[in-house]
Every structure is written in C-alpha cells, then in structure tokens.
Amino acid sequence: MGKFYPLLVSGISILCFLAQITPLQAQTFMREQGRAGSREQRGKTREKGETRERGEKKPTTTNYQLPITQVSQLSDVQPDDWASRALQSLIWRYGIVTGYPNGKFLGNRALSRYEFAAALSTVVRQLEGAIANGKPVQATQDDLATLEKLLQEYTAELKALQSRLDSLEARSAVLQAHEFSTTTKLAGQVIFAINGGGFGGDSLRDPTGTEIANNNPVTTLFYRTQLDFDTSFSGTDLLKIRLDTGSNGNRDNAAGVLEPNFGSGLDFSTRSSRNGELGLGRLYYSFSAAKNLQIVLGTAIAPTDYLDRNRYANRSFVDFSTQALVNNYLLFPIDEQGAGAVVNWQANEFFTLRAMYLAADAENSGSRDEVEGVSALTRLLYPDEGGDRGLFGNPYQGTVELEYSPNPGFTLRLQYSGGNTFDRHFDVLGANVELNLSRQLGVFGRYGYGSYDDTIFGDLEPSYWMVGISLRNLLLPGAVAGIAAGQPFVENAVGDATQTNFEAYYNFPLNENLAIAPLVQAIANPSNQADNGTIITGTLRTVFSF
Structure with a gap:
C-alpha cells in the first residue's frame, strides 16, 4: 500500500x-x-x-x-x-x-x-x-x-x-x-428422501389405547417440491406466492405412521401433505410500516416462519426433522398455514418484539368440513372439532414473542400463545434459547408449559422440553451435525409413561445448491405408552435449492 x-x-x-x-x-x-x-x-x-x-x-x-x-x-x-x-x-x-x-x-x-x-x-x-x-x-x-x-x-x-x-x-x-418480470424473482427447492424403520414388540397403541400398528411399515421414497414467486414493488416490501406439492404427508415416513400424535413425524414432510396435488403453500404481503417495523398480512401464513425460530433447529429439510424438536410442540395448535397478520418490531440492537394472530379456517365461516392447518395434537385432544370458523371464529390463536440478543452468540426468546381450538380455550408459555460456545459448537433448547381445557382426557396442564448440540465442520469443511432429545407431551393424565424423542443428523453440502443430509430417529415409550416398543427410523435426504 x-x-x-x-x-x-x-x-x-x-x-x-x-x-x-x-x-x-x-x-x-x-x-x-x-x-x-x-x-x-x-x-x-x-x-x-x-x-x-x-x-x-x-x-x-x-x-x-x-x-x-x-x-x-x-x-x-x-x-x-x-x-x-x-x-x-x-x-x-x-x-x-x-x-x-x-x-x-x-x-x-x-x-x-x-x-x-x-x-x-x-x-x-x-x-x-x-x-x-x-x-x-x-x-x-x-x-x-x-x-x-x-x-x-x-x-x-x-x-x-x-x-x-x-x-x-x-x-x-x-x-x-x-426479463421474466421486472419485480418478481423465482426460487425453488426439491427434496427427495428414502425412509424406513420399525418398532420392537408385537403392536403399538396410541394415547387412547387404540392399536395403530401391528407390523413394520415398508421402506418409502418420497418427495417435496416448492416454487416461490417473490415480488417487490418498492424494494422494501414483499408479495410471496408459494406453490408446493409432495407425497402423502405424515403417512410417507415411518415415524409419522407409527407415532402420529406427539410430533414424531418428519416436519418437512408433514407440513405439506399434498398427496401429489399442487397447492398454495404461502400467500402474504409484507411491508415496512415504519423504521424497524414490519407488518405481514396474508391468507396463507405459517406461524413458524416468524416465531420460535432457532439457528440450530429450524430448517427441517437439512437439520433436525422431528416435529417436536424443530418447534415447541405445545405452542402452536395451528401449526400449518392460516389467515391473519404478523407484526415484527426491532426496538433496538438487543430487543425484538413479534406478535401474530392466525385463524385456521378463515375462509369457511360456519362450515363443518374438516379443518386444515391444526396440529395432530389438537386433533387428538379435540376429535369432535366444532367451532364457528371464519377469521374471528375458532380455531384461532394469538402469539407474542420477545427476543433478547445482547450479542450474536446468545439469544433468548420468551413466548406466550393463547386462543380457542374448537370452542375450548388454551394458554401456553414458552422459552427458546441458543448459545454459541465456539466457532464449531453451539447448544440450544426449548421449554413449554400450557393448559388445555375440556379435552377428551379432561383439563390438562402438559409441559414440553428439548435440548441439543450442534457441531460445525465435523469431519468435512462446511458440514454440520447435531444431536437432540426431548419430551413433547409430559402429562400424567395421558398414558402411563412419557414419550422421549431422540434424533441425530449430518448435513453435508456438496455445493451451494445441493446437500446430502441423513438422519436417525429413536422414540422411547411412543404415545406415552410403556408397553409400546422403541421405534427406530432412518432417513436419507437429498436437497436441491435454486
């Protein structure tokens, strides 16, 4: 110089x-x-x-x-x-x-x-x-x-x-x-996965005691595809339209078949159950109402796109895939897409406040057809459904999250979610933490405690927890590995044991557009039943992004 x-x-x-x-x-x-x-x-x-x-x-x-x-x-x-x-x-x-x-x-x-x-x-x-x-x-x-x-x-x-x-x-x-469009960009993702697994013992029972399996499921090859059309009119706004399709949702992977109620299925598979049909995965408009204040309005919004995020356990297509390990399983009775609004306010360098209102069946006021968008846990607790539907009927939920990040290596999120599911009230408190111990090692966890009124098991006060570690550059540069464990539904009134989920994965990106990500799941005391044998599954994911 x-x-x-x-x-x-x-x-x-x-x-x-x-x-x-x-x-x-x-x-x-x-x-x-x-x-x-x-x-x-x-x-x-x-x-x-x-x-x-x-x-x-x-x-x-x-x-x-x-x-x-x-x-x-x-x-x-x-x-x-x-x-x-x-x-x-x-x-x-x-x-x-x-x-x-x-x-x-x-x-x-x-x-x-x-x-x-x-x-x-x-x-x-x-x-x-x-x-x-x-x-x-x-x-x-x-x-x-x-x-x-x-x-x-x-x-x-x-x-x-x-x-x-x-x-x-x-x-x-x-x-x-x-060009194709002066304002629209196209992005996409394709996932191919091979999955197989089985359980010990002669049969498996669900939390109500009903038999759900007496033999092991066959090995499956399934897929997920999504196309995102992202349009901006001012440079600070976003109109997102996502089209997606896939195979048979929770039925195309062994864990989803053998334990479908407490979040053991593969998240990236379960959340887009299309069975070969093309569907609308996202539809919303996001804009900045003021400095550091973002508002999202839409008819197809996914709550976990904005809330309960975690850098180590959130992208189910390349890291942890077990539903109960990807998000707080109690916090979102509406866990797929719904209609509503999200507000994101970054108060300063350290604090961010988020709030969301979501209705699961906003377009079908008074309809008695099956409600889409609610979690498998919600269907287990309230099998008779019901409710007024519509944008301000039920099921609906409101969620608030306060994020505190004093430095890039530590983040704490405190959460509250409440609302009605099929004319019954629920309240859930949650916490989400992540800590970077070094350039290679990170630890993280979630906790939840809630109340669900008038379920088929009575009034419940379940709790939830999960913890895990993440390792970067393990064996190969750019690779990421993780191990996590959790109990999605700790409640003595449901079953005679407590289900515990384990998962280990290894994500190796071959380049910026292609990754290979195998994972192994183990589920002890599935469905909170002590007589149920342990479930073991394995999945090999191949992810193309463009």
Whole structure:
C-alpha cells in the first residue's frame, strides 16, 4: 500500500470508531488484509485453475451485493469472530455492511481500492445526512480531516464507481425490458428422501389405547417440491406466492405412521401433505410500516416462519426433522398455514418484539368440513372439532414473542400463545434459547408449559422440553451435525409413561445448491405408552435449492 498505508489505517480506524471497535483491532484487520492480499497475489494463477476445476465463480468486486440487516445473515461470520460485534454496529447504525448474493461477507478477502472507496462513500453520505438533519456526528475534526484526505486520494475510484453505476443502470434497463418480470424473482427447492424403520414388540397403541400398528411399515421414497414467486414493488416490501406439492404427508415416513400424535413425524414432510396435488403453500404481503417495523398480512401464513425460530433447529429439510424438536410442540395448535397478520418490531440492537394472530379456517365461516392447518395434537385432544370458523371464529390463536440478543452468540426468546381450538380455550408459555460456545459448537433448547381445557382426557396442564448440540465442520469443511432429545407431551393424565424423542443428523453440502443430509430417529415409550416398543427410523435426504 506504500505511502498511503498510514492514511488507510486512519480511514479504517474511523470506520472502526463508528463501529465501536479498538484501533488495535483495526490494525490487526489491516495486517490480516495485507497478508491476505499477498497470499492472493502469490497464488493467483493456482487459485484461478482450481476455481475452474470446481466450477465455482470467484467473488469479484463486480458481484452485486445484498443489504444486510443482521450479522446472522452472513453465513461465514461466526458469533465469536472478533469483528462480529463491530459488523452488527455498522449494520444497525449506518447500513454500511453488505453481503454477497451467496449470503457471505468474505471477510478474509483483500480489500480492493474500489471496495474501500464504496465504504468511504457510504460513510460520507451518512455524515452528510446527519449534519443536514441536525443530528450529532460521532467523529472529531481530525476524523473529518482524514475523511477529506481520503476523498481526495480516492477521487479516481469514486468517479470510476459512478461510471460503473451508470453502465449498470443502462444494462439493467435492457434486462428489464426482456426479463421474466421486472419485480418478481423465482426460487425453488426439491427434496427427495428414502425412509424406513420399525418398532420392537408385537403392536403399538396410541394415547387412547387404540392399536395403530401391528407390523413394520415398508421402506418409502418420497418427495417435496416448492416454487416461490417473490415480488417487490418498492424494494422494501414483499408479495410471496408459494406453490408446493409432495407425497402423502405424515403417512410417507415411518415415524409419522407409527407415532402420529406427539410430533414424531418428519416436519418437512408433514407440513405439506399434498398427496401429489399442487397447492398454495404461502400467500402474504409484507411491508415496512415504519423504521424497524414490519407488518405481514396474508391468507396463507405459517406461524413458524416468524416465531420460535432457532439457528440450530429450524430448517427441517437439512437439520433436525422431528416435529417436536424443530418447534415447541405445545405452542402452536395451528401449526400449518392460516389467515391473519404478523407484526415484527426491532426496538433496538438487543430487543425484538413479534406478535401474530392466525385463524385456521378463515375462509369457511360456519362450515363443518374438516379443518386444515391444526396440529395432530389438537386433533387428538379435540376429535369432535366444532367451532364457528371464519377469521374471528375458532380455531384461532394469538402469539407474542420477545427476543433478547445482547450479542450474536446468545439469544433468548420468551413466548406466550393463547386462543380457542374448537370452542375450548388454551394458554401456553414458552422459552427458546441458543448459545454459541465456539466457532464449531453451539447448544440450544426449548421449554413449554400450557393448559388445555375440556379435552377428551379432561383439563390438562402438559409441559414440553428439548435440548441439543450442534457441531460445525465435523469431519468435512462446511458440514454440520447435531444431536437432540426431548419430551413433547409430559402429562400424567395421558398414558402411563412419557414419550422421549431422540434424533441425530449430518448435513453435508456438496455445493451451494445441493446437500446430502441423513438422519436417525429413536422414540422411547411412543404415545406415552410403556408397553409400546422403541421405534427406530432412518432417513436419507437429498436437497436441491435454486
């Protein structure tokens, strides 16, 4: 970097000051970037050849970048990275940090002059905006003088960036005239899975004592497919339409056949029970009503898209798949799609408040057909259904979640859910926690306690819990493994034992679009019946994303 190295250090120090990190960390960053640049220069020819062999695209400054609202959106930034907190501060306060289309920050790449010029331009715009609006500027006169020097030094790069933007605008106009849609993007996912399993003993009984199986199910090959049409009219809103199809829901996997009531089925399979027919999986419109305030309105909203999320146990197509381990099984009597609204308010860097209202059968007021969207547990407790239906009839539920995340490595969510299921009231309290112990190791858990009135077993006060660990880069780079255990329905009035679910999985991404993810399930005392033998199942998932 020659004679301009001290000036660049000063510039980086200003950015770091705005991000609330130390000058020592800034100098460390510069040294790391310098070493990275030297390594990149020495290995340029070799890396180019390797990139061709792998068929990968090397990131360049011409790749467009996507807005980032949270550090967790950057898949290659870990909570224990020294710069993680600084990045979050820059994102929250100044909107400076961006990521590449593959969801990575690529922090180990050497910083080019163009990239530094782009960040410098963003800082200047933020300062100018603060001054114009009479807001306090968190920079000294020396800092501003250094920025002025940097602007002079990077005049050529800033002009070149403007020229590139003009060229991109012209090319964009041509593409918009010929593309599929000026506002709509298409994304999709295809899952193929092989599943088999069995149980010990002669037969299995459900929680009511009725026999549900006396032989092992056959091995199955099943699938799930979804297409998302994402449309934005202003750049800050989203109209989502999802079309999906699949095989026979909970009946296409062994755990769903042998224990269908307490969340043992495969979540990604059960939630889209289409039996070969094409259906509407999502339909909603999301928009920003104010800064940090998002509102979602729709006729096909899934509650777990917004609530009870967990970075280690939430994506059932590649990590844990047992329903009772993916979400708090008591919290969502309506666990599939329904009509209603979601409000998401990020109060500050640490606290986020979410609220949801959802009706399971909003379009069928007064109908007595079978209600879609309610959980298998709800059907077990209230087999006679009933209710007024409609948007404000029942079944309906309201859920509130307060999320506290003081740093990227720790998150706590406190939840309440209440409402009516078939003219009977329910209340549930929940907690969801995740903790990153190191770059490779994370632990997590959920707990729930609720009351369900006037079930076929009487008034119930069940509890729920699950815990697990997650390991990154186990055996192979990029691979993720996890082990979890839980008891979905702890209630002495139902059965004579307590069901316990175990699952272990291994997710190996072959590339950005293809992953292989085997898993094994074990279910002890299924259906809360001590006489039921242990169920063992295995599944091999192949996931294509595009």
